[in-house]
Amino acid sequence: xxxxxxxxxxxxxxxxxxxxxxxxxxxxxxxxxxxxxxxxxxxxxxxxxxxxxxxxxxxxxxxxxxxxxxxxxxxxxxxxxxxxxxxxxxxxxxxxxxxxxxxxxxxxxxxxxxxxxxxxxxxxxxxxxxxxxxxxxxxxxxxxxxxxxxxxxxxxxxxxxxxxxxxxxxxxxxxxxxxxxxxxxxxxxxxxxxxxxxxxxxxxxxxxxxxxxxxxxxxxxxxxxxxxxxxxxxxxxxxxxxxxxxxxxxxxxxxxxxxxxxxxxxxxxxxxxxxxxxxxxxxxxxxxxxxxxxxxxxxxxxxxxxxxxxxxxxxxxxxxxxxxxxxxxxxxxxxxxxxxxxxxxxxxxxxxxxxxxxxxxxxxxxxxxxxxxxxxxxxxxxxxxxxxxxxxxxxxxxxxxxxxxxxxxxxxxxxxxxxxxxxxxxxxxxxxxx
Amino acid sequence: xxxxxxxxxxxxxxxxxxxxxxxxxxxxxxxxxxxxxxxxxxxxxxxxxxxxxxxxxxxxxxxxxxxxxxxxxxxxxxxxxxxxxxxxxxxxxxxxxxxxxxxxxxxxxxxxxxxxxxxxxxxxxxxxxxxxxxxxxxxxxxxxxxxxxxxxxxxxxxxxxxxxxxxxxxxxxxxxxxxxxxxxxxxxxxxxxxxxxxxxxxxxxxxxxxxxxxxxxxxxxxxxxxxxxxxxxxxxxxxxxxxxxxxxxxxxxxxxxxxxxxxxxxxxxxxxxxxxxxxxxxxxxxxxxxxxxxxxxxxxxxxxxxxxxxxxxxxxxxxxxxxxxxxxxxxxxxxxxxxxxxxxxxxxxxxxxxxxxxxxxxxxxxxxxxxxxxxxxxxxxxxxxxxxxxxxxxxxxxxxxxxxxxxxxxxxxxxxxxxxxxxxxxxxxxxxxxxxxxxxxxxxxxxxxxxxxxxxxxxxxxxxxxxxxxxxxxxxxxxxxxxxxxxxxxxxxxxxxxxxxxxxxxxxxxxxxxxxxxxxx
Numbered sequence: 001x002x003x004x005x006x007x008x009x010x011x012x013x014x015x016x017x018x019x020x021x022x023x024x025x026x027x028x029x030x031x032x033x034x035x036x037x038x039x040x041x042x043x044x045x046x047x048x049x050x051x052x053x054x055x056x057x058x059x060x061x062x063x064x065x066x067x068x069x070x071x072x073x074x075x076x077x078x079x080x081x082x083x084x085x086x087x088x089x090x091x092x093x094x095x096x097x098x099x100x101x102x103x104x105x106x107x108x109x110x111x112x113x114x115x116x117x118x119x120x121x122x123x124x125x126x127x128x129x130x131x132x133x134x135x136x137x138x139x140x141x142x143x144x145x146x147x148x149x150x151x152x153x154x155x156x157x158x159x160x161x162x163x164x165x166x167x168x169x170x171x172x173x174x175x176x177x178x179x180x181x182x183x184x185x186x187x188x189x190x191x192x193x194x195x196x197x198x199x200x201x202x203x204x205x206x207x208x209x210x211x212x213x214x215x216x217x218x219x220x221x222x223x224x225x226x227x228x229x230x231x232x233x234x235x236x237x238x239x240x241x242x243x244x245x246x247x248x249x250x251x252x253x254x255x256x257x258x259x260x261x262x263x264x265x266x267x268x269x270x271x272x273x274x275x276x277x278x279x280x281x282x283x284x285x286x287x288x289x290x291x292x293x294x295x296x297x298x299x300x301x302x303x304x305x306x307x308x309x310x311x312x313x314x315x316x317x318x319x320x321x322x323x324x325x326x327x328x329x330x331x332x333x334x335x336x337x338x339x340x341x342x343x344x345x346x347x348x349x350x351x352x353x354x355x356x357x358x359x360x361x362x363x364x365x366x367x368x369x370x371x372x373x374x375x376x377x378x379x380x381x382x383x384x385x386x387x388x389x390x391x392x393x394x395x396x397x398x399x400x401x402x403x404x405x406x407x408x409x410x411x412x413x414x415x416x417x418x419x420x421x422x423x424x425x426x427x428x429x430x431x432x433x434x
Numbered sequence: 435x436x437x438x439x440x441x442x443x444x445x446x447x448x449x450x451x452x453x454x455x456x457x458x459x460x461x462x463x464x465x466x467x468x469x470x471x472x473x474x475x476x477x478x479x480x481x482x483x484x485x486x487x488x489x490x491x492x493x494x495x496x497x498x499x500x501x502x503x504x505x506x507x508x509x510x511x512x513x514x515x516x517x518x519x520x521x522x523x524x525x526x527x528x529x530x531x532x533x534x535x536x537x538x539x540x541x542x543x544x545x546x547x548x549x550x551x552x553x554x555x556x557x558x559x560x561x562x563x564x565x566x567x568x569x570x571x572x573x574x575x576x577x578x579x580x581x582x583x584x585x586x587x588x589x590x591x592x593x594x595x596x597x598x599x600x601x602x603x604x605x606x607x608x609x610x611x612x613x614x615x616x617x618x619x620x621x622x623x624x625x626x627x628x629x630x631x632x633x634x635x636x637x638x639x640x641x642x643x644x645x646x647x648x649x650x651x652x653x654x655x656x657x658x659x660x661x662x663x664x665x666x667x668x669x670x671x672x673x674x675x676x677x678x679x680x681x682x683x684x685x686x687x688x689x690x691x692x693x694x695x696x697x698x699x700x701x702x703x704x705x706x707x708x709x710x711x712x713x714x715x716x717x718x719x720x721x722x723x724x725x726x727x728x729x730x731x732x733x734x735x736x737x738x739x740x741x742x743x744x745x746x747x748x749x750x751x752x753x754x755x756x757x758x759x760x761x762x763x764x765x766x767x768x769x770x771x772x773x774x775x776x777x778x779x780x781x782x783x784x785x786x787x788x789x790x791x792x793x794x795x796x797x798x799x800x801x802x803x804x805x806x807x808x809x810x811x812x813x814x815x816x817x818x819x820x821x822x823x824x825x826x827x828x829x830x831x832x833x834x835x836x837x838x839x840x841x842x843x844x845x846x847x848x849x850x851x852x853x854x855x856x857x858x859x860x861x862x863x864x865x866x867x868x869x870x871x872x873x874x875x876x877x878x879x880x881x882x883x884x885x886x887x888x889x890x891x892x893x894x895x896x897x898x899x900x901x902x903x904x905x906x907x908x909x910x911x912x913x914x915x916x917x918x919x920x921x922x923x924x925x926x927x928x929x930x931x932x933x934x935x936x937x938x939x940x941x942x943x944x945x946x947x948x949x950x951x952x953x954x955x
Contacts, residue, residue, distance in 0.1 A: 011880070022939070043881035050509035051918075052709075052886045059880045059895055061715060164508040197502060296879050301944045308948065318945040325877050327920040330504030334877065334922055383922035386875025386942055394946075411874055411925050413916050415600040
């Protein structure tokens, strides 16, 4: 029986395994050094916040794997021998595969800051990071202040986590407004204010120079690059993005760039070896997507796609319309299609922006200034239907249509205040002034 | 992970004061329980109820109004009381003991027997009972008052907790209204107007209200002229007309989380325990057996009870034993046949269990009809079934376990495992209702907040991460899964029956051709 071996038990690898099982009788093994069972990485924050326990982040009960004949192996792969199709483990043992899927995800970026490996520094990606945080920041007495470096999605989650235990947070963001490489100005500024409303010390246009150690090799303070100011703290969260977690593949002969290089079929340069999820890097980006997509949804979609190829129906990874979501403290965010920030915005893309006076809800609709074609929407504090926007994008609806049909897309709970009329009014006013 | 409770989650000084005020109120109850004879009972009752309510109000305002609007679940699994810690167990034992005493030993609460005056805790409530209906308090009056106070005070807390969510607020106001008006005040006023009428909480529907067709109750209605007959008719119409229509339009939530008293207590006082319900597959299996067994039991018991007293006065009433048994069997057969003809494909292998259940009921009824005598049914004394049901289901299951075990099994274990009304409504919700929880395309991140907060133990995430709508008979539509979802994936909706159940292999957002290829198979 063909042996499918998957390195990594995240959403990509597990989705692949489930679909291969549905489609075939192949032997399947999933390897992880991180945890015994699949868990939802995006939910790690809720464990620290006390909303859930670790076991609640596991989408399948522990009997699920045996019942579906998916073997689980705990261990770290140290070397891949492609000629003999053998995996070598740090622990010393080996495993043969017929087909190998690399789905090892990411690891937090570190940019060579002095002191970046001191005790008390951590990323927020692996379960082990959470355990570290629990150790160094169990409460506000042990951790009198935490500094977070890097203003992205993980950074703001870490800030929310620490905030839930009343630990003072200083949040260093390189950009002059939160996540404005992705979010247009109006939204980014709204989130700046929301962060500050949560009493988080947000420092924009601020970089880290160094992390200082106390006499025991523990974090004592950080130095700010711009001002030279020293901030005392006990924990430093390094959340300046992630990079593919593929160090163990050096010298394996598998082609590597920043991630594992794959073609549209998610195949590497070596036959029978594939890569999916955060660690896969497309030779050429697909549409407006990045070559490396470190997003939950894309990992899942790659898993769904590759299962077909592995089971004899070779098909390319051809994702549909872009979508994503996040939550910034209390403000939910969804996006459908493409809405670009000021940086990197195509010349033909222009925006309609509406913001509610309570400063927690807004939408930005991107459209083509020549054709008026709807390109995408960012919605904050208002839930929208994925299915409806997916359809409108396929049908290439124009801005007018979208604005006038917004009520169809509303996905807020029943009895919520609706803002479509306000949005329409703002839209009509704007047209008159233009 | 962390054994030590994070100190950062300690309550504020103001909350400590609020707790102290509430405890003083409870302490007055305790003194009364031990037969302290307060000089001015009205004053002390006001003082105790006032400080309990006041304590809860102050505590909640400090907990929620000092923070921005949003989901407030920080530390739920760290707090001893809400994570089966020592405080949780202590509270469970206190509540359970209270229920045992209430149901089986009311004299320990001070209930006066044989016309004697009340003493102890019950006598403390005499002034309020006199005020409302002019009679002495009973253990049920004490219980009803405390129950109502709990729903009102913790309802206020819940409204503050979800002050950004109007669905949560409205349904909470609704259960507070129905508890205060329908369960508490109206029955008292009805007594004042006509003291022969049996206690009747208009919103409590058979089979949850299992005593409505008791002989004393029916006689009570019948002997009270038009008003009595109207009430009895309302009870029957509630079951056969109002309930099916509302459940078709809105799902069982219209009852379970907007009207019902059991649900009302669970959603307010029980809210802190919702995450404790088991989401295991094994719990779901147990649930389906248990709740349907109770349903069968309650139907057979009710039929047997009515059958018994129909036998007492022969032929002076059109409804004879024969007519009754034939119409019951006819009705059940009609329901069964309708489901099998129209919904068989949806039920899959559950159709088999449904058929087994149906035939068990029919056989039991036939056995009863052909072996029963005037005094004996199923070879046991008539009425024994009714008292067994009253003790084991009505008291022990719904009260002692259902509410007493809130801090251990979660706040809806009665609704989930035992309530026959929930079983009937759920049956209809699953098959003939416009209600569903819609999943928002491919947006689920499998975080588990929805499952964790489901008081009915539904593994919501299992559906959401497949992009599948949630159509489950047990769902009471509380809407908390939707509220806590960080990615806006879940929405409670009433929409057309078409496409309500939509299992998919591959979620929206992927290659359109692949989705077509896989999902159409």
